[in-house]
Amino acid sequence: MGRSPCCEKAHTNKGAWTKEEDDRLTAYIKAHGEGCWRSLPKAAGLLRCGKSCRLRWINYLRPDLKRGNFSEEEDELIIKLHSLLGNKWSLIAGRLPGRTDNEIKNYWNTHIRRKLLSRGIDPVSHRPTNEHVSNVTISFEAAREEKGSMFRLDEPKPAIGHDPVDWGQGKPLKCPDLNLDLCISPPFQEDPMKPVKREAGVGVCFSCSLGLPRSSECKCSNFLGLRTAMLDFRSLEMK
DNA sequence: AAGTAATGCAACCGCCTAGGT
DNA sequence: GACCTAGGCGGTTGCATTACT
Numbered sequence: 001m002g003r004s005p006c007c008e009k010a011h012t013n014k015g016a017w018t019k020e021e022d023d024r025l026t027a028y029i030k031a032h033g034e035g036c037w038r039s040l041p042k043a044a045g046l047l048r049c050g051k052s053c054r055l056r057w058i059n060y061l062r063p064d065l066k067r068g069n070f071s072e073e074e075d076e077l078i079i080k081l082h083s084l085l086g087n088k089w090s091l092i093a094g095r096l097p098g099r100t101d102n103e104i105k106n107y108w109n110t111h112i113r114r115k116l117l118s119r120g121i122d123p124v125s126h127r128p129t130n131e132h133v134s135n136v137t138i139s140f141e142a143a144r145e146e147k148g149s150m151f152r153l154d155e156p157k158p159a160i161g162h163d164p165v166d167w168g169q170g171k172p173l174k175c176p177d178l179n180l181d182l183c184i185s186p187p188f189q190e191d192p193m194k195p196v197k198r199e200a201g202v203g204v205c206f207s208c209s210l211g212l213p214r215s216s217e218c219k220c221s222n223f224l225g226l227r228t229a230m231l232d233f234r235s236l237e238m239k
Numbered sequence: 240a241a242g243t244a245a246t247g248c249a250a251c252c253g254c255c256t257a258g259g260t
Numbered sequence: 261g262a263c264c265t266a267g268g269c270g271g272t273t274g275c276a277t278t279a280c281t
Contacts, residue, residue: 014250014251015249015250015251015274015275016249016250016275016276017249017250035267036266037266037267038265038266038267049251050266050267051251051252051266051267051268052250052251054267054268055249055250055251056249056250059249059250060249087270087271088269088270089269089270090268090269090270101268101269101270102248102249102250102270103248105270105271106247106248106249107247107248109247109248110246110247110248111247
């Protein structure tokens with residue numbers, strides 16, 4: 001059994017909005033403000049789903065929207081933000097006043113993707129498409145979105161420069177997105193001819209190397225079994 | 240001029256999450 | 261903690277327009 005639909009589909013219009021519907025929605029929101037999208041259609045006399053009203057208002061009817069072509073600066077900012085945030089269109093839109101997530105998403109898919117590909121850049125990874133080295137990008141994006149993280153990207157955009165380091169109202173960010181342009185190489189060995197000597201507290205037991213829960217006898221100092229099992233940071237070369 | 244393919248974009252769909260009970 | 265609801269988001273679709281043959 002699935003969720004109940006967000007509205008009564010049998011009695012709702014679908015497809016393109018008419019001028020009259022736009023006028024009704026605009027007039028209602030101007031009079032009563034945004035909010036309670038579920039009940040809005042009925043109150044405004046619209047045969048539309050609440051979600052549809054919200055989308056129409058946010059994407060096309062809001063008075064603060066900037067219509068028209070994207071500038072070169074906006075292009076570059078979108079590319080930069082996408083390289084940091086990925087497909088977080090709403091967050092990207094939050095940094096571009098007057099632009100909506102839907103508009104940016106469409107613009108990305110129709111223009112910027114092609115632009116990057118023509119430059120020989122992969123629009124997903126933002127790396128040259130002919131790059132053969134296996135790269136690892138370590139991002140704190142996921143952690144950042146959690147409560148209590150060092151800073152939040154969904155804060156209102158300060159009227160400072162476009163560089164992410166400026167987003168903290170001029171204060172240096174404690175943890176900007178970490179993109180070390182790392183690549184994986186064989187594990188570090190001071191002298192490849194010497195056998196590796198593991199000191200107490202440095203080596204890992206078998207279970208830790210597999211990432212299994214630590215046993216009571218375990219004296220490993222590894223971090224989630226990553227020290228030698230997966231990520232010996234000494235072996236991550238800075239490019 | 241007509242037919243077809245490519246493109247752009249508005250709108251929808253389904254999932255996720257936060258907040259309330 | 262479980263459940264429900266509304267709002268929000270990203271992916272996808274479908275239609276109108278434009279470009280090409």
